[in-house]
Amino acid sequence: xxxxxxxxxxxxxxxxxxxxxxxxxxxxxxxxxxxxxxxxxxxxxxxxxxxxxxxxxxxxxxxxxxxxxxxxxxxxxxxxxxxxxxxxxxxxxxxxxxxxxxxxxxxxxxxxxxxxxxxxxxxxxxxxxxxxxxxxxxxxxxxxxxxxxxxxxxxxxxxxxxxxxxxxxxxxxxxxxxxxxxxxxxxxxxxxxxxxxxxxxxxxxxxxxxxxxxxxxxxxxxxxxxxxxxxxxxxxxxxxxxxxxxxxxx
Amino acid sequence: xxxxxxxxxxxxxxxxxxxxxxxxxxxxxxxxxxxxxxxxxxxxxxxxxxxxxxxxxxxxxxxxxxxxxxxxxxxxxxxxxxxxxxxxxxxxxxxxxxxxxxxxxxxxxxxxxxxxxxxxxxxxxxxxxxxxxxxxxxxxxxxxxxxxxxxxxxxxxxxxxxxxxxxxxxxxxxxxxxxxxxxxxxxxxxxxxxxxxxxxxxxxxxxxxxxxxxxxxxxxxxxxxxxxxxxxxxxxxxxxxxxxxxxxxxxxxxxxxxxxxxxxxxxxxxxxxxxxxxxxxxxxxxxxxxxxxxxxxxxxxxxxxxxxxxxxxxxxxxxxxxxxxxxxxxxxxxxxxxxxxxxxxxxxxxxxxxxxxxxx
Ligand SMILES: Nc1ncnc2c1ncn2[C@@H]1O[C@H](COP(=O)(O)OP(=O)(O)OP(=O)(O)O)[C@@H](O)[C@H]1O
Ligand SMILES: [Mg+2]
Numbered sequence: 362x363x364x365x366x367x368x369x370x371x372x373x374x375x376x377x378x379x380x381x382x383x384x385x386x387x388x389x390x391x392x393x394x395x396x397x398x399x400x401x402x403x404x405x406x407x408x409x410x411x412x413x414x415x416x417x418x419x420x421x422x423x424x425x426x427x428x429x430x431x432x433x434x435x436x437x438x439x440x441x442x443x444x445x446x447x448x449x450x451x452x453x454x455x456x457x458x459x460x461x462x463x464x465x466x467x468x469x470x471x472x473x474x475x476x477x478x479x480x481x482x483x484x485x486x487x488x489x490x491x492x493x494x495x496x497x498x499x500x501x502x503x504x505x506x507x508x509x510x511x512x513x514x515x516x517x518x519x520x521x522x523x524x525x526x527x528x529x530x531x532x533x534x535x536x537x538x539x540x541x542x543x544x545x546x547x548x549x550x551x552x553x554x555x556x557x558x559x560x561x562x563x564x565x566x567x568x569x570x571x572x573x574x575x576x577x578x579x580x581x582x583x584x585x586x587x588x589x590x591x592x593x594x595x596x597x598x599x600x601x602x603x604x605x606x607x608x609x610x611x
Numbered sequence: 612x613x614x615x616x617x618x619x620x621x622x623x624x625x626x627x628x629x630x631x632x633x634x635x636x637x638x639x640x641x642x643x644x645x646x647x648x649x650x651x652x653x654x655x656x657x658x659x660x661x662x663x664x665x666x667x668x669x670x671x672x673x674x675x676x677x678x679x680x681x682x683x684x685x686x687x688x689x690x691x692x693x694x695x696x697x698x699x700x701x702x703x704x705x706x707x708x709x710x711x712x713x714x715x716x717x718x719x720x721x722x723x724x725x726x727x728x729x730x731x732x733x734x735x736x737x738x739x740x741x742x743x744x745x746x747x748x749x750x751x752x753x754x755x756x757x758x759x760x761x762x763x764x765x766x767x768x769x770x771x772x773x774x775x776x777x778x779x780x781x782x783x784x785x786x787x788x789x790x791x792x793x794x795x796x797x798x799x800x801x802x803x804x805x806x807x808x809x810x811x812x813x814x815x816x817x818x819x820x821x822x823x824x825x826x827x828x829x830x831x832x833x834x835x836x837x838x839x840x841x842x843x844x845x846x847x848x849x850x851x852x853x854x855x856x857x858x859x860x861x862x863x864x865x866x867x868x869x870x871x872x873x874x875x876x877x878x879x880x881x882x883x884x885x886x887x888x889x890x891x892x893x894x895x896x897x898x899x900x901x902x903x904x905x906x907x908x909x910x911x912x913x914x915x916x917x918x919x920x921x922x923x924x925x926x927x928x929x930x931x932x933x934x935x936x937x938x939x940x941x942x943x944x945x946x947x948x949x950x951x952x953x954x955x956x957x958x959x960x961x962x963x964x965x966x967x968x969x970x971x
Binding site: 459464 | 918919929940
């Protein structure tokens with residue numbers, strides 16, 4: 362059982378014109394096995410929340426706390442956060458020229474598991490993870506995200522989720538850019554990770570479509586840098602019908 | 612025995628060709644102060660297959676040179692170490708050349724020729740190692756239809772000085788590919804130059820340099836498109852770390868008025884891994900005809916990409932390993948072109964080791 366607790370989190374982004382406040386006090390608790398959906402207008406700060414939890418250097422924590430099973434996440438380096446069990450599937454996965462997917466995955470698995478995976482079982486493990494997400498095995502020898510289509514990048518993120526087995530995963534618009542088949546395949550990957558590892562999920566999305574596959578326990582409406590309403594799955598349908606007008610004007 | 616200094620113009624550092632080079636560190640190769648040790652260091656490291664000969668003989672230069680040091684070399688010796696590969700000889704294994712008899716107290720003035728007969732195919736690897744002060748006039752002659760992959764690896768010891776011209780003369784439909792790796796030495800200055808003498812030739816000049824702790828590495832290309840329908844590609848990648856480390860990349864490409872149908876592109880990318888290093892990068896494309904297929908250049912110099920490091924670290928990879936992966940990845944594109952696993956691994960390990968030493 363793991364618990365990610367976000368308390369009154371305030372974050373600013375460093376710009377040429379100085380610091381700009383983005384997150385204005387976010388409170389959220391995610392337990393193992395739970396799925397929380399976050400929905401909110403463009404620019405409201407959803408990715409900022411995701412990146413801040415993962416430790417992106419662009420953001421400055423102004424106040425509040427983030428803990429994972431009581432441990433102070435904000436004190437950890439980016440790699441320590443991953444080792445503690447956090448995973449971020451990025452809205453825009455980064456290309457790393459000259460580094461093959463297989464080398465990358467093996468280096469990551471070695472870091473997270475504390476020892477290099479046995480070569481024999483590892484090759485099979487990667488192959489299986491790729492097949493499960495309908496990825497051509499040829500991707501293993503390609504460079505990380507380089508020349509991947511938008512949908513391929515997202516599959517690659519979820520493949521890593523399955524392989525690296527975190528405790529809590531933040532999925533930032535993993536559904537954007539996926540065709541209908543890929544949406545189902547990727548969702549199944551997330552659901553497998555939930556089932557096999559009792560994964561806790563924070564799922565950022567603009568569409569209810571993915572919520573048909575990955576059933577949220579809670580839906581949070583995010584606007585202007587904080588959570589403005591919380592509810593069950595039916596809140597998502599209400600948002601789809603009415604938009605965010607009620608919330609942004611508040 | 613000291614050299615006659617009067618016949619040549621000693622560079623002052625104000626000349627375009629010498630404006631970056633630390634002349635004081637050239638051990639007198641440029642001004643005649645270096646003493647000729649009368650050495651010939653180039654050796655073949657294994658038995659040669661049939662069709663291949665390696666002899667010393669007297670040869671006239673293939674092409675003129677306006678480099679002062681090359682002129683000095685030519686003035687001193689017409690004894691040339693000549694590796695020749697017979698016409699139609701297609702070698703399946705690389706030929707390895709190496710160095711013996713190095714010394715720092717005296718200099719070596721070396722002339723080398725590599726010649727491929729018509730339609731010959733070969734890979735030649737020159738491993739430059741040891742303590743040396745070496746000025747070298749290396750000329751490559753590619754007969755029509757021949758194809759050469761020429762790999763030079765500068766892994767000299769830390770006090771060595773190497774100034775050289777690697778000049779290829781590319782005849783009709785011949786293919787020249789050079790991979791120039793520079794990782795060792797105090798001062799290394801190489802002029803990888805190419806001239807096309809008939810249409811249909813191609814030249815691909817690839818390079819990697821990794822300079823640390825005050826090393827000076829200069830690579831000064833010159834590609835002369837003096838005939839129609841030749842193709843050239845230049846791609847050099849460098850990384851620098853440490854105080855007073857300095858690299859220079861000059862990409863002179865000349866498309867003459869007669870050179871219709873020329874296709875050329877040159878690229879130089881530099882990665883600054885710490886403060887106090889300096890990478891000069893000067894692409895220079897001169898185009899005298901508009902009737903070409905393409906001509907372009909790009910040059911970038913930057914630091915580690917935060918987004919790349921963040922992505923890798925977000926998967927549990929430490930900062931140190933993330934940087935190592937990014938640097939390896941940066942060089943990988945060119946190192947893999949060598950096509951010899953043992954050498955590729957040795958180079959990557961060396962780069963890892965240097966990164967570690969530099970505390971990056
Ligand atoms: N470098 C920056 N300079 C100025 N503003 C910035 C900078 N980086 C982020 N912001 C702003 O921070 C706000 C929050 O951005 P964020 O990416 O978190 O939004 P989001 O909710 O994820 O939006 P979307 O739904 O479009 O993905 C935006 O208004 C954005 O313009
Ligand atoms: Mg976003």
